[in-house]
Amino acid sequence: MNTAEFKALRHLSAKVGSDPLLVQAAGGNTSIKDEGVMWIKASGTWLRDAEAKDIFVPLDFARLSAALAADDPACESCTDFVRQDINPLGLRPSIETSVHGLMPQKVVVHVHCVNTIALAIRSDGEALLGEKLKGFTWAWVPYARPGLMLSRAIRQAWKPGVDVLILGNHGLAVAAESVVGAEALMNKVVAALVAPVRDFGKPDIATLSAICAGGSYRLPEDTECHAIALNDDARKAACTRVYYPDHVVFLGTSIPEEVSSNAVAVAIPGKGVLLHRDAKPSVEPMLRCAGDVFRRVPAGAPLKALTATEIDQLLNWDAEKYRQTMKAV
Secondary structure, three states, rough: OOOOHHHHHHHHHHHHHOOOOOOOOOOOOOEEEEEOOOEEEEOOOOOHHOOOOOEEEEEEOOOHHHHOOOHHHHHHOHHHHHHHHHHHOOOOOOOOOOHHHHHOOOOOEOOOHHHHHHHEEEHHHHHHHHHOOOOOOOOEEEEOOOHHHHHHHHHHOOOOOOOOOOOEEHHHHHHEOOOHHHHHHHHHHHHHHOOOOOOOOOEEEEEHHHHHHOOEEOOOOOOOHHHHHHHHHHHHHHOOOOHHHHHHHHOOOOOOOOOOOOOEEEEOOOEEEEEOOOOOOHHHHHHHHHHHHHOOOOOOEEEOOHHHHHHHHHOOHHHHHHHHOOOOO
């Protein structure tokens, strides 16, 4: 498809994909429905590449919709609904395709907005969001693993006219009948959820450089990554438990304090963060995301971490295992 609206979606996708406060690494996804086909970001691709690469995969929207309504197990991966006749690159649909399929509007934008996550990981998050989103037609969706589980949760929460979904422990999805409308709605919601940013101080670059000199670890290129190590309460929360899917997928279930381990990253208390030299490209953006989220969570706020069962569901999910095999991730 080469319509002006699809070109506009590619531009918006690249724009949000380049904003670390909205999307990190291969997270987030966008879609557009046109002439019976839903084009959605492919699994493992980065939204920031939307104008430079072919990252969208076509699905038969009628078949997808029917399958979602029937709670068809094929909705776990949605690969059965790909229009392979117009998918020359053999792309696989996003692991969050069900979100887009269940929202009837033409354009859907799903982002891992840090201001949204900072509220969505709180045990009192739904009530707080209710205050901040007065005037919006929105719905709260309790956490569920993407795929069939999430589609069930969305169906239960859905109300006529809803064009904003807040996904518990996950992120934000907005929908509209045009790309311009979706972007405007997203910006309006994000503005309503903006939170004060706490100052965690500055990293000790000299000490970090000495620790990693000649070893298996390196300094991150983005200095914002250090934030999560610079506040004791935030570090203990974010480095010992996980609160949203991409954290556990890319950073693991814990971030150690010492470089003696072979972890993808370490958070040295009061000093900053180091990355393993073999860490995948997504690790650094996800470290920054952790700091960005917790700088927006007030000290002492009640939090709801993912349970051991929810973590296991993510790590042993075939669709997620596929995404992890992709080099760009």
